[in-house]
Amino acid sequence: MAMDAGEIERLIKQGIPDAQVAIEDLRGDGDHYAATVVSASFAGKTRVRQHQMVYQALKGRMGEQLHALALQTSAPAA
Amino acid sequence: MTNNPVIQRIQQDISGNDVVLYMKGTPVFPQCGFSAAVVQVLSELGVKFKGIDVLTDPSLRQGIKEFSSWPTIPQLYVKGEFVGGCDIVREMYSSGELRELLQTRGVNTQAA
Numbered sequence: 001m002a003m004d005a006g007e008i009e010r011l012i013k014q015g016i017p018d019a020q021v022a023i024e025d026l027r028g029d030g031d032h033y034a035a036t037v038v039s040a041s042f043a044g045k046t047r048v049r050q051h052q053m054v055y056q057a058l059k060g061r062m063g064e065q066l067h068a069l070a071l072q073t074s075a076p077a078a
Numbered sequence: 079m080t081n082n083p084v085i086q087r088i089q090q091d092i093s094g095n096d097v098v099l100y101m102k103g104t105p106v107f108p109q110c111g112f113s114a115a116v117v118q119v120l121s122e123l124g125v126k127f128k129g130i131d132v133l134t135d136p137s138l139r140q141g142i143k144e145f146s147s148w149p150t151i152p153q154l155y156v157k158g159e160f161v162g163g164c165d166i167v168r169e170m171y172s173s174g175e176l177r178e179l180l181q182t183r184g185v186n187t188q189a190a
Binding site: 047048051052055060062063064068070071072 | 149150161163164165169170
């Protein structure tokens, strides 16, 4: 099963409204993506917590419909 | 505490071993590129770890995801604490944070 990049971006922004999201389809197969997510809500949180917030926004699709999403998260530079 | 036998087993494994990697396949024969990448990082750091293959047990494969609220495998635990999946482990390795974390927790690493 695969997911559209636009759908991933939409879900992340729905869950984390201020997020800046950049998505790259790594293999062009709609199944292996890399996402960079920048949000002020990540400030002061551990990487595990930041990634959990993104997974939460994806509402259980990660690991199911979406096999691989390489994540890089950060808070905006002050 | 929990009565769920899978969760109990996870708790035993991560408290009884300094470094535990839940992975697809075994350290010698990883079955997934992401698991293989974490095995490689741990080998480069010269860290002894226990690899647990989730592919041999569907209840464990599901249970570990619920245990950590983390949807993917691999998952790395150091001294009972969830450190992260493949992306985080690789990022922490390149920044030197992973070696620092292991040393702070008293886990032996070999000088590279």
